[in-house]
Amino acid sequence: MDTIANLLYGFGIALQPANLLYVFIGVFAGTIIGMLPGLGPIAALALMIPITFGMDPASALILMAGVYYGAIFGGSTSAILLNAPGVAGTVATSFDGYPMARQGLAGKALALAACSSFLGGTIGIIALMLVAPMLANVAVSFGPAEYFALMVLGLTAVVSLSGDSLIKGLIAAVVGVMISIVGVDLQTGTVRYAFGSAHLQDGIEFLVVALGVFALAEVFVMLHRGRSGSDQRRQIGSLRLGMKDAREIGGPITRSSVLGFFVGILPGAGATIGSFLGYSTEKRLAKDGDTFGKGNSKGVAAPEAANNAAATGSFVPLLTLGVPGSGTTAVLLGALLVLGVTPGPAMLTDRPDVFWGVVASMYVGNIFLLILNLPLIPLMAKILDLPRPMLLALILIFCLVGVYGLNFAVFDLFLLIAFGLLGFVMRLYGFPAPPLILALILGALMEQNMRRTLQVSGGDWSIFLSKPISLALLTVALLSLLAPVLRWGWKRRQGRVAGS
Secondary structure: HHHHHHHHHHHHHHOOOHHHHHHHHHHHHHHHHOOOOOOOOHHHHHHHHHHHOOOOOOHHHHHHHHHHHHHHHHHHHHHHOOOOOOOOHHHHHHHHHHHHHHHHHHHHHHHHHHHHHHHHHHHHHHHHHHHHHHHHHHHHHHHHHHHHHHHHHHHHHHHHOOOOOHHHHHHHHHHHHHHHHEEEOOOOEEOOOOOOOHOOOOOHHHHHHHHHHHHHHHHHHHHHHHHHOOOOOOOOOOOOOOHHHHHHHHHHHHHHHHHHHHHHHHOOOHHHHHHHHHHHHHHHHHHHHOOOOOOOOOOHHHHHHHHHHHHHOHHHHHHHHHOOOHHHHHHHHHHHHOOOOOOOOOOHHHHHHHHHHHHHHHHHHHHHHHHHHHHHHHHHHHHHHHHHHHHHHHHHHHHHHHHHHOOOOOOHHHHHHHHHHHHHHHOOOOOOOHHHHHHHHHHHHHHHHHHHHHHHHHHOOOHHHHHHHHHHHHHHHHHHHHHHHHHHHHHHHHHHHHHH
């Protein structure tokens, strides 16, 4: 009853005319920002801190939170239509979303993304409302050993993301890990693989690699095909989702939302890892898992539900512990401190207007996002009607402007071209790109947490097995690696029995 009373109190704040306007402005601005590669919610929120100075803290956080989850919601548009993910959390959406667009199902893919994002965000909000204080304590129990085990579990998704050739998938993953450790080693101060360049000392931006390997590589592939490639205008297709679609994606959305939310509450994990885990989990569970990456609707629904639920989950450590789990929530933490609000365990009692006002505003914001995005789908999908040369130019401009906007460095543009060529070569020789991106995300995190754990234990590797959570995660990781081998052995045995 207390939860319901608190939620009603929150709606009393969120439904005030001024706060309704802030919710709408936030989610609308976030949707536009999410569609444009390179901008990202971090830069937008940083620019908004001076604007929100002097505002009521609840109103300010309602506005800024709307920008955050609005960007995650809207980032799927460019991922589906152009293979150019708007934000890092929508990279996995492009694996099946872009093939659907190429097959004339852009409307269905965008509708799937919108509905899955709405449902994932809503499930995440319900979980945030019900179990935030309890989950905050769980998040605190995660040390470097547990994070290392979680990263190992995430990296086992390489098996399901490798397509027809596991060897090529593992090679791509190794390349991703190599890219992730470029720059200054934070623990020793040693510069690694920078080749004397000051530009590489801070490492390589994730978005540079993602846009190069996916979007720019697509431009090179189209140019390589030349006139032999399809130059016909693709049909947008129907936006309608029937009962068959609902039954097909209902399970993936529910599972991925829960998984994404739990990943989101862990500081340092976030929407990107949540979306990859959601995608790889559904690929393993699905009977038609071999069609993932070729335009499977579940491959769009799962990561979209997971990344939106993870974005909501990231507010758990922020509001209940004062611990930012990502760069975006770090900016939100700074904004709250500027406004005189200190997040932490006492926030639910000291500033219930901020906590419950934001939670209630998320319900309203998700409805606004659905209302905004569904009618705009036919308009956005018109991008595919552009003549082929203009479409190539549009993708190229998206990539160049997005990457240059990260650090305003010309060097990043050369890196973009290099990774575009790498992605092109990978496409030519059948090397899958998803394992490279996944390893890039997890590689540096896995190394840092492994070394921190070994420093604590004095080099004793048994520490990873002595902690219950890390032991459980490593066991699941091992089972997920053995599952394909055991399944292959079982099928081979069944074949022998049938043959005899």
